[in-house]
Amino acid sequence: MIRFDNVAKRYATGHEGLSGVDLYLQPGEMAFLTGHSGAGKSTLLKLIGLLERATRGQVWVNGRNLNKLKSRDIPYHRREVGMIFQDHRLLHDRTVFDNIALPLVVAGMGHAEVRRRVRAALDKVSLLKKEMVFPITLSGGEQQRVGIARALVSKPPILLADEPTGNLDPQLSREIMELFLQFNQVGVTLLIATHDVDLVNSLGKRIVDLRDGRVASDSGASN
Amino acid sequence: MSRRNRAPKFKRNLNPVTWLLRHAQMSLSSLGRLSRRPVSTAMTAAVIGISLALPGGLHLLVDNVRQLSSSWDGSASISLFLSEEVSDEQAETVRKQVALRADVAETRLIDRDQALQEFRRLSGFGEAIELLDHNPLPAVVLVRPGNSIQGADAVAGLAEELRGYREIEIAQVDLQWVERLGAITGTIERAVLILAALLAGAVLLIVGNTIRLEIQSRHSEIEIVKLVGGTDAFIRRPFLYEGIWYGLLGALIGLLLVLGSLYLLDGPVKRLAGLYESEFTLAIIDPASLLGVILGGPLLGLAGAWLAVGRHLAQIQPE
Numbered sequence: 001m002i003r004f005d006n007v008a009k010r011y012a013t014g015h016e017g018l019s020g021v022d023l024y025l026q027p028g029e030m031a032f033l034t035g036h037s038g039a040g041k042s043t044l045l046k047l048i049g050l051l052e053r054a055t056r057g058q059v060w061v062n063g064r065n066l067n068k069l070k071s072r073d074i075p076y077h078r079r080e081v082g083m084i085f086q087d088h089r090l091l092h093d094r095t096v097f098d099n100i101a102l103p104l105v106v107a108g109m110g111h112a113e114v115r116r117r118v119r120a121a122l123d124k125v126s127l128l129k130k131e132m133v134f135p136i137t138l139s140g141g142e143q144q145r146v147g148i149a150r151a152l153v154s155k156p157p158i159l160l161a162d163e164p165t166g167n168l169d170p171q172l173s174r175e176i177m178e179l180f181l182q183f184n185q186v187g188v189t190l191l192i193a194t195h196d197v198d199l200v201n202s203l204g205k206r207i208v209d210l211r212d213g214r215v216a217s218d219s220g221a222s223n
Numbered sequence: 224m225s226r227r228n229r230a231p232k233f234k235r236n237l238n239p240v241t242w243l244l245r246h247a248q249m250s251l252s253s254l255g256r257l258s259r260r261p262v263s264t265a266m267t268a269a270v271i272g273i274s275l276a277l278p279g280g281l282h283l284l285v286d287n288v289r290q291l292s293s294s295w296d297g298s299a300s301i302s303l304f305l306s307e308e309v310s311d312e313q314a315e316t317v318r319k320q321v322a323l324r325a326d327v328a329e330t331r332l333i334d335r336d337q338a339l340q341e342f343r344r345l346s347g348f349g350e351a352i353e354l355l356d357h358n359p360l361p362a363v364v365l366v367r368p369g370n371s372i373q374g375a376d377a378v379a380g381l382a383e384e385l386r387g388y389r390e391i392e393i394a395q396v397d398l399q400w401v402e403r404l405g406a407i408t409g410t411i412e413r414a415v416l417i418l419a420a421l422l423a424g425a426v427l428l429i430v431g432n433t434i435r436l437e438i439q440s441r442h443s444e445i446e447i448v449k450l451v452g453g454t455d456a457f458i459r460r461p462f463l464y465e466g467i468w469y470g471l472l473g474a475l476i477g478l479l480l481v482l483g484s485l486y487l488l489d490g491p492v493k494r495l496a497g498l499y500e501s502e503f504t505l506a507i508i509d510p511a512s513l514l515g516v517i518l519g520g521p522l523l524g525l526a527g528a529w530l531a532v533g534r535h536l537a538q539i540q541p542e
Contacts, residue, residue: 049450051541072455076233079452089447103451108237108245150451 001027001158001189002048007057008213009043017043019213021057025191027157030184031220032200033193035210041193044210045160048191049083050074062157079107082151086163088143090135096122096146097131103154121149125179141172148179152188159183161192165199173199246460253464257472264472267433271473274426275520276480278419279512283481285412287506288404301382303364304393311335314362317390321364326381329367335360361392375402423523426473430466430527438462438535446541458536463528470524474516481508 004023010016018040025031033041046052047059050066059066062080069077082103090099100121104114122128125145135143144164151159161180165173177199184190194200200207206220237245257264303321305314311334322330333341338360343349352359372381375396382394438445448458485505492505 046542051450073233075449075452075454075457076235077452078450083450089443089450091444091447102448106448106451106453106457108241110241154452 001025001029001062002191003058003060004044004047005058005060007047007054007059009040009047009052010055016213017052018047018054021210021213021215023208023215023218025189027189028184028187029206029220030180030190031192031206031208032203033191033208033210034195034197034200035216037195039210040213041210042162043213045083045162045191045193048158048160049081050077075106079103079154080156080158082154082156082159084144084147084151084159084161084164086166088135088147090143090146090150092134092136095132095134096127096138099135099146100149100153103150107154117153118149121153124152124182125149140167141175144168144172144176145179148176152183156188158189158191161190161194163194164192165194165196170199177203249460250464250467253461254468256461257465257468264469267429267469268472268476270429271426271469271520271524272476272480274422274429275474275477275516276484278415278422279477279516280481280484281411281415281418282512283485283506283508285408285415286509288408290506300397301366301368301378301385302393302395302397303366303385303388303391304395305362305364305390306392307361309362309390311362313390314364317388318364320388321366321385324369326369326371327366328369331365333363333365335362338363364391375405426470426520426523427527427530430469430524431531433469434462434466434528434531435535437465438531438539442539445536445539449539450541455536459532462532462536463525466524466526466528466531467521468524470521470527471517473524474520477520478508478513478516 002023002025004021007018007021008016009018021040021044023044033044035041043052047054047066048061050069054067061077064077066077091102094102097118100118101114104117109117118131119128122131125148127142127145127149130138130142130146135146138146144167148161148164151161159180164180165176168176173196180190180192181203206218208215208219209217303317305317309317314332314334318330318332321327335358339352339358342360343352366381366385368378368381372378378396382396385391386394445458485507489505496504
């Protein structure tokens with residue numbers, strides 16, 4: 001589903017984000033990316049979502065070589081990869097409903113179908129009653145759930161999350177992680193970057209530890 | 224996993240009905256966004272309106288002057304000055320000959336005595352004439368060309384032919400000042416074209432700059448839409464529609480300005496025409512120009528928006 005072959009990413013500033021990373025995630029697998037800040041977790045996720053391109057090596061996602069993907073195909077690639085961010089990245093001048101509907105509207109889905117799917121996504125993150133409010137009135141945990149609903153509403157086969165529990169208390173963090181476990185049970189491939197090692201260890205999933213842009217340890221290396 | 228597997232194709236085609244529906248929604252929501260900030264929208268549209276009204280109004284003015292001069296063209300006359308030795312009887316014969324021509328509508332003979340009387344009455348040199356021992360003035364045949372003679376060239380041609388008569392010394396076309404007026408309107412028309420091109424460029428820049436600011440203020444929204452898989456076309460669309468609306472609103476304001484000016488000018492022009500015993504009235508905008516403004520405004524808006532969008536959207540990439 002996701003494969004990194006000796007991937008390096010060097011930024012224009014000369015900073016080496018990743019150097020020589022090999023990684024393989026099977027379809028339906030769930031894995032956590034851990035490591036200190038600056039270890040390369042975000043860079044790795046950005047390469048999968050094509051927010052950045054690798055400077056060396058090859059990245060394969062969903063059977064496609066991202067190095068060879070043309071710029072005009074990037075939007076279609078991103079529709080297959082749901083992304084969740086620590087800072088939620090919500091539109092504050094639109095309602096919760098409109099925020100979650102955005103990926104569907106962008107893909108040209110009809111009104112009735114959009115309504116149905118957004119309701120289903122809101123139901124999954126237990127925010128059905130908040131669909132007409134603006135994100136700014138929600139708590140941090142609720143905003144994060146809106147972000148998650150937006151990422152999963154178009155039913156992408158892959159979900160990426162960058163520090164999704166970064167600003168949340170342990171109770172809320174655990175709720176969010178349980179949500180991810182549920183998605184994984186219905187076959188979604190998940191890759192979640194976090195520094196919350198205690199929480200991750202308690203979940204018993206694969207853990208890929210990054211250090212200085214390299215894979216330092218991988219609890220479930222297959223391939 | 225075999226890496227030689229052909230990568231699955233992206234599904235990218237929308238059905239045409241959905242596509243049209245999306246365009247309709249997009250254009251309305253763009254209009255809605257403009258209407259939520261009426262003051263700045265009105266100001267931008269007004270600037271565009273004035274830029275369109277200026278060359279439009281001048282064009283109309285030149286058009287009117289041209290119509291006026293073409294109506295004078297028709298009534299241009301030719302004065303045939305006969306040789307001095309031609310007697311009054313001979314002069315009458317010449318007039319009759321000329322009058323028989325198919326391309327001559329009307330003739331009038333001013334014989335030498337009449338010419339002298341007219342000269343005394345109008346010139347103020349009557350006493351000087353008395354000192355001469357004979358009448359120095361030639362007989363004149365005034366000719367009004369027939370309907371087959373249209374335009375300055377045809378009149379000049381007729382005059383040339385009439386000069387062929389042995390008794391006729393000079394055939395003068397009283398058309399010179401009409402020609403001059405024509406040359407002046409031609410020059411002004413060219414100037415109006417240049418002005419129109421410059422102001423069209425100004426409209427492009429105004430719309431382009433407005434859209435650029437709009438893109439900047441919606442920076443984070445564009446980023447997020449790109450993150451969730453919005454294509455460049457999808458992101459571009461609302462801005463292009465905004466450009467079109469600006470252009471259309473500007474065109475309507477421009478038309479109102481021109482029509483308002485026409486209304487204000489109508490009274491004075493009527494009075495002026497009355498003084499010249501003319502039936503002349505200002506022409507209103509012809510349908511072709513009307514269509515040109517109504518289509519040209521939005522097209523300029525679209526082009527301006529396209530310039531801004533092409534330059535600035537690519538620079539916004541999600542991080």
